[in-house]
Amino acid sequence: MALPRKFAARFVGLAITLFARFITAVRADWQGIEPINKQRVYFANHVSNADMPMIWSCMPPNIRRDVRPVAAADYWLKNKLRAFVGPEVFNCVLVDRRPEARDANHDPMQNILDALDDGSSLIIFPEGNRNMTDDPLLPFKSGLYNMGKARPDVDLVPTWIANVTEIMPKGEVIPLPLICTVTFGAPIHVGTDESKDDFLKRASGALVGLAPKDVRL
Amino acid sequence: MTSTNTEILSLFIGVCGLLTLLTIFGEVLRARLDKGHENPVIETFMTRVRSWWAIVILFTLALIAGTGGIIVLFAFASFAALREFLTLTNKRRADHLALALGFFVVLPLQYLFVGLGWQALYTVFIPVYAFLMLPIVSALRGNPDRFLIRVAETQWALMIAVFCMSHVPALLMVDVAGYPADRGVLLIAFLIMVVQIGDLLDFFFGRRIGKTRIIPNLSAKTWEGMACGVVCAAIIGAFLAWMTPFGIFGAAAMAALASTAGMFGNLVFAAIKADRGVKDWSHLIPGQGGFVDQLDSVIFAAPIFYHVTQLIWG
Numbered sequence: 001m002a003l004p005r006k007f008a009a010r011f012v013g014l015a016i017t018l019f020a021r022f023i024t025a026v027r028a029d030w031q032g033i034e035p036i037n038k039q040r041v042y043f044a045n046h047v048s049n050a051d052m053p054m055i056w057s058c059m060p061p062n063i064r065r066d067v068r069p070v071a072a073a074d075y076w077l078k079n080k081l082r083a084f085v086g087p088e089v090f091n092c093v094l095v096d097r098r099p100e101a102r103d104a105n106h107d108p109m110q111n112i113l114d115a116l117d118d119g120s121s122l123i124i125f126p127e128g129n130r131n132m133t134d135d136p137l138l139p140f141k142s143g144l145y146n147m148g149k150a151r152p153d154v155d156l157v158p159t160w161i162a163n164v165t166e167i168m169p170k171g172e173v174i175p176l177p178l179i180c181t182v183t184f185g186a187p188i189h190v191g192t193d194e195s196k197d198d199f200l201k202r203a204s205g206a207l208v209g210l211a212p213k214d215v216r217l
Numbered sequence: 218m219t220s221t222n223t224e225i226l227s228l229f230i231g232v233c234g235l236l237t238l239l240t241i242f243g244e245v246l247r248a249r250l251d252k253g254h255e256n257p258v259i260e261t262f263m264t265r266v267r268s269w270w271a272i273v274i275l276f277t278l279a280l281i282a283g284t285g286g287i288i289v290l291f292a293f294a295s296f297a298a299l300r301e302f303l304t305l306t307n308k309r310r311a312d313h314l315a316l317a318l319g320f321f322v323v324l325p326l327q328y329l330f331v332g333l334g335w336q337a338l339y340t341v342f343i344p345v346y347a348f349l350m351l352p353i354v355s356a357l358r359g360n361p362d363r364f365l366i367r368v369a370e371t372q373w374a375l376m377i378a379v380f381c382m383s384h385v386p387a388l389l390m391v392d393v394a395g396y397p398a399d400r401g402v403l404l405i406a407f408l409i410m411v412v413q414i415g416d417l418l419d420f421f422f423g424r425r426i427g428k429t430r431i432i433p434n435l436s437a438k439t440w441e442g443m444a445c446g447v448v449c450a451a452i453i454g455a456f457l458a459w460m461t462p463f464g465i466f467g468a469a470a471m472a473a474l475a476s477t478a479g480m481f482g483n484l485v486f487a488a489i490k491a492d493r494g495v496k497d498w499s500h501l502i503p504g505q506g507g508f509v510d511q512l513d514s515v516i517f518a519a520p521i522f523y524h525v526t527q528l529i530w531g
Contacts (some may be wrong), residue, residue, distance in 0.1 A: 013441060023498065025297075025300065027499075027500050058410060074418060163304065169310045169313055172310075172313050172314075174312065174313075174314075174317045174321070176303070176316050176317055176320065177296070177300050177320055178300060178303055178304045179301065179304040179499055213494070
């Protein structure tokens with residue numbers, strides 16, 4: 001990457017962080033882990049396009065430097081602006097969700113494992129898509145299980161993003177400046193003889209367990 | 218340098234002296250601990266003192282900058298308070314536009330009207346116009362689910378975080394015979410100092426001699442602590458009478474009134490927090506929770522202080 005582009009990417013990253021802090025005063029709540037730079041896969045609930053920037057913005061800079069969101073290539077390569085923001089500002093690991101568009105030799109799992117072997121931490125949304133339903137979570141796709149199985153030493157950290165639906169409901173243009181809280185829970189690992197379904201159920205339960213108890217009517 | 222600025226400066230030096238003493242006090246306590254040990258009470262105290270330094274410096278800069286500085290400072294505090302408040306309220310997607318209007322139209326307009334000194338407008342803009350218009354906006358989006366609760370909570374948030382808060386800078390606009398307009402900043406400093414020091418002493422005496430809790434299992438406030446706090450606020454008010462147009466007895470009475478209103482306000486906020494199951498309004502001011510936690514008593518005292526000043530001396 002050319003130096004001016006790199007500089008621009010850093011600058012846009014800083015601007016996004018400051019904007020997120022000003023609008024939502026986004027706050028990290030480290031419940032199950034310490035905010036230290038250790039290799040982890042943060043898996044989070046997904047309700048809005050603002051989710052990933054929120055997690056990214058509330059991480060301390062030493063963690064943010066080595067964390068790479070796993071994101072959809074079909075979304076982030078759609079135009080020049082997205083292709084700059086996704087791969088360059090957020091340093092995304094791109095995977096293509098559309099089987100028909102993949103090259104014969106493109107294995108999305110391989111991209112992810114390569115990033116882990118480089119020492120990067122990851123942010124993933126195991127539901128695969130934005131959750132537009134009233135349920136707290138959609139069923140998880142198998143990616144999280146595959147990662148945990150292939151690289152058992154890496155901590156899988158449940159990460160609950162609260163309030164983003166109210167800040168920016170689908171179809172609204174103006175974000176409401178409400179406080180967004182990102183809660184990091186205790187890490188989990190795939191058990192030695194745990195089945196895929198059991199693990200995914202357990203992971204999903206660990207994530208929902210971090211949601212604030214809603215006292216509203 | 219005008220005489221008002223000289224007085225602000227001497228106030229600033231006095232408060233800084235007090236904070237320096239508190240900082241030294243904390244550092245001495247820290248130094249007396251064994252190596253590698255930490256006392257959470259001392260650490261909380263020091264975080265609070267640090268936050269106080271930041272608040273005092275920011276507030277003094279705004280006072281020196283005059284009307285514009287004060288208005289911008291309180292508009293920002295209102296924004297932060299409204300954000301904390303609305304984070305905890307009931308809302309539906311149908312309210313999105315009404316809430317956005319609250320943040321980005323009602324709040325700036327209220328401070329604009331205060332800045333322009335349009336008293337006839339800023340005293341009714343929120344309780345009349347905003348309170349009637351915003352529910353219309355919500356109703357037009359057509360979701361009647363818990364409608365009254367949603368509307369009531371949004372309006373109470375605007376009342377507290379914007380209307381009441383804006384009455385602090387509105388003190389700049391009170392017209393008192395024989396009290397030059399540029400001394401309005403001193404009236405603001407007077408209000409905030411007597412209310413905050415009254416709170417601090419209420420806390421101190423409440424710990425020392427407090428026995429009868431006002432609302433058991435909701436707030437640690439006691440009648441004894443509150444009485445001592447109000448009396449101390451009145452005495453401090455009398456000493457600070459030179460900042461006000463009230464005279465010595467008037468200043469003491471106004472300080473007692475503001476302090477009493479503030480302390481009961483504090484209880485109201487404790488009830489809201491208990492209802493919503495939170496300890497603090499937010500995390501934004503290190504050591505003391507959110508903006509609403511910090512300003513709750515001033516928020517309650519400001520409109521009453523403003524109104525009585527206007528009524529008796531205006």
